[in-house]
Amino acid sequence: IQLTQSPSSLSASVGDRVSITCRASQGIGSYLAWYQQKPGKAPKLLIYTASTLESGVPSRFSGSGSGTDFTLTISSLQPEDFATYYCQQLYSYPLTFGQGTKLQIK
């Protein structure tokens, strides 16, 4: 199953609302997770089963979607949110990641 994220990169300002989309090549129900990765660090789980917020993750992050189209939304960007974001399908093996979306400061 291929995952296509859009955009590949995004420039935004602190306080902006941003959305990143992830499209699957076939239906995956709600079997999708979102991760955040900062340079030189391990990925961090943000969202699982498409819309469930991982414990400790700020509520400005939210996920939605099912089937083939999914969205990660950050309601009000904070300085620490500038990072690369990846979606991952958890529906069938091999598990696959999207190519990533780099969120940069405008």
Add this chain to the structure above:
Amino acid sequence: EVQLVESGGGLVQPGGSLRLSCAASGFTFSDHYMDWVRQAPGKGLEWVGRIRNKANTYTTEYAASVKGRFTISRDDSKNLMYLQMNSLKIEDTAVYFCARVPGRGNDLDYWGQGTLVTVSS
């Protein structure tokens, strides 16, 4: 506190072998499936494979790119997971992360900091 620490990375020639280890602490290791994920320099994340727990007979899954060359195993008595990498190719150069699969699903809730494998002559 859950901790995952990878080790064993380094420089290896094409065609060579290397074994990575992932040391787990802070949780009941034997209960959990565990994954390996890699990231080539400047590139995105690539899922490598998974090993299930004893209750699921330690079965494994692999990405097509490593199947037949890489083997995942575990030693629950030592809280260790391994990635045996044979017939290494230049394109296997990457940081290799181990990650824990929580009981609720297939997502990865804790990750190690990674170990760098460089395949070069």
